[in-house]
Amino acid sequence: MAKRVTGPEIEKLIQLLAKVPGLGPRSARRAALHLVKKKDQLLGPLADAMGEAHRKVRICSCCGNVDTSDPCTVCTDVRRDHAVIIVVEDVSDLWALERAGAMNAAYHVLGGTLSPLDGVGPDDLNIRGLVDRVVKGGVRELIIAVNATVEGQTTAHYITDQLSGLEVKITRLAHGVPVGGELDYLDEGTLTAALRARTAI
Amino acid sequence: MAKRVTGPEIEKLIQLLAKVPGLGPRSARRAALHLVKKKDQLLGPLADAMGEAHRKVRICSCCGNVDTSDPCTVCTDVRRDHAVIIVVEDVSDLWALERAGAMNAAYHVLGGTLSPLDGVGPDDLNIRGLVDRVVKGGVRELIIAVNATVEGQTTAHYITDQLSGLEVKITRLAHGVPVGGELDYLDEGTLTAALRARTAI
Structure with missing residues (x-):
């Protein structure tokens, strides 16, 4: 002006x-x-x-969620199955998965992905806290729900490495055709993954 | 959620x-x-x-602008020519005209346009205050810068009527081709107005 x-x-x-x-x-x-x-x-x-x-506002010292209490609403929710932890990059991913409402699990927010080019190493992420939670016991499954990017996949591999030897099942989100998506617009990688993981009707 | x-x-x-x-x-x-x-x-x-x-925050009791002081920054600005008042529908129009920076005038915010269908009559707008400012004297020109809609033009006519007999020049914004606009996308009314008001190069 x-x-x-x-x-x-x-x-x-x-x-x-x-x-x-x-x-x-x-x-x-x-x-x-x-x-x-x-x-x-x-x-x-x-x-x-x-x-x-x-x-x-506080960052939950257990899972990294944003809340006004610590531990957060999710970590203190007794109706959730705390033996299943969904590992996400960002709080927004936690909120997005909760909107879907498909799981009744606990979460762990990494706060980003490993990215050596940007100077983000393992110590910059909340990976130590995740390992501690698994070591402490009572965790049956870890669902690694990071983005399907190179950095996301690298981070998933690093976490899997860190947890080798511990008795926990580690899974990742399925690749496939998005619901409502048109094949014509999808990339080859997604189509290949969707074909390989095809299911009986 | x-x-x-x-x-x-x-x-x-x-x-x-x-x-x-x-x-x-x-x-x-x-x-x-x-x-x-x-x-x-x-x-x-x-x-x-x-x-x-x-x-x-206050509404300026003189011109209707939004400000934290009353009279507002515009009304108290001694570097402006307060003999010229630009009449606008809304504060956002005042701000938009100031961004253009073409005039160094005072303003008057009506707070809407006459719209009998929506139950907006002359008493719902800040028209009385405008007439008072002109009656008080010292106003040379009133530039009615309302939107080029039916309601805007009705309001412009009503204001002109209210001020008949008072010694003030009343003008309105020119119609024409928007700067950077393509003829192909313009309506017939605008093109006709632009042709009629053509100027020598």
Whole structure:
């Protein structure tokens, strides 16, 4: 903006909103205006919710989930089968798998994948904590649900290596055709994997 | 989410973020996670900025702009020509025109357009305040910069009517081809207007 048309407090709000993923400089301005217009219905409550989250948010010392309590909601949920641990790269993957609601298991968030080029080694990830959980006993199965990328697969292999000798079943997500996906748009690797793992109808 | 995977404070933050324009339920979750991960760099400052904006934001009693002071930054800017008032529908239009930076004028925000079908009459808009500003004197020109919609044009006519007899020049934005626009994609009305208002090269 060439000249200032509003107070510094609102300009600052716009600048910070522009850093939120999903909002750019232009939509941050639109969002700020909307918030300011609905100041009592939305801006106030959102400010309070953010302050509350800022004060209370913790990283779970057991699984790495983001929560306001430590251990987190998932780790303390007695209705879950804590003998099965789903290993994910990021908290967003944990949330995505929970949305699917297919498993009733515990989780372990690695916080990334091994990537020597980016300088991410085993000590930068929460792998030690995972090994400790398995060593402590009571874990029957580890489902390694990392992304199907080179870094993800490298990380999966490294974890499998670290756990060799321990009595735990290690599995990975199936490769195949996405539900609702069209064959024409899929890569050869996926099609090959889907053919190899074909099932009887 | 089928089962709770995080604390109620974070769930509440996601719900409120989903109401921000530009964010939906899915991107609100992504945004919340990003905020929580950058809690000291982004979440805390944003909470403070929102709280500050919530406490301080005012609608300018003179022009209707959103600001933290009343009269607002624009109305108190001595470097502007306050004899020229640009009449806009919404604060976002004021901000958009200021980004263009073509004029150094004052503004008047109507807060909408006349729309009998939606029950919006003259008393619901800030038209009385505009007439008062002109009656008080010192206004040379009123540039009616409402949207080129039926409601916008109706509002423009109504305002012109209300000001008949007062000594003020009333103008409107030019119609024509948008800069960078392709003729092929323009409607007939715009092309006709652009042809009629053609200028010598």
